[in-house]
Amino acid sequence: MSCGEVHSQARELVEQGYERKLVAAVLAISRSSLYYRKRPRGSRADRRWDSQIVAAGGTKPAYGYRRVTWSLKRKERLAVNRKRVLREQGLVAPSRRLRARRQKEWGRVEVT
Numbered sequence: 182m183s184c185g186e187v188h189s190q191a192r193e194l195v196e197q198g199y200e201r202k203l204v205a206a207v208l209a210i211s212r213s214s215l216y217y218r219k220r221p222r223g224s225r226a227d228r229r230w231d232s233q234i235v236a237a238g239g240t241k242p243a244y245g246y247r248r249v250t251w252s253l254k255r256k257e258r259l260a261v262n263r264k265r266v267l268r269e270q271g272l273v274a275p276s277r278r279l280r281a282r283r284q285k286e287w288g289r290v291e292v293t
Contacts, residue, residue, distance in 0.1 A: 188210065190208070230259055233257060237253055237257070250262075
């Protein structure tokens, strides 16, 4: 019997009224697998808020993806993930210029 068949049989037994703990012990499977419920996922091609993301990023060109995400969540009440704003729209603020660091001369001790 394959793993999938065992789990489907276990779920049927639980639906019939048997305790999860007992079913898991008898079939030698983990109890946590009996609590698993598959949730429907949204499509990655969901483009409902793209126009609002672009509009929010266009009103303040200095805003990076974090601030655009924050403003959409706070002001527009949209459940937008920061990664969608970052990847889909490419709203990454320009990186800061790296400055040369000075060498600390006072910390070096010469031994004679």
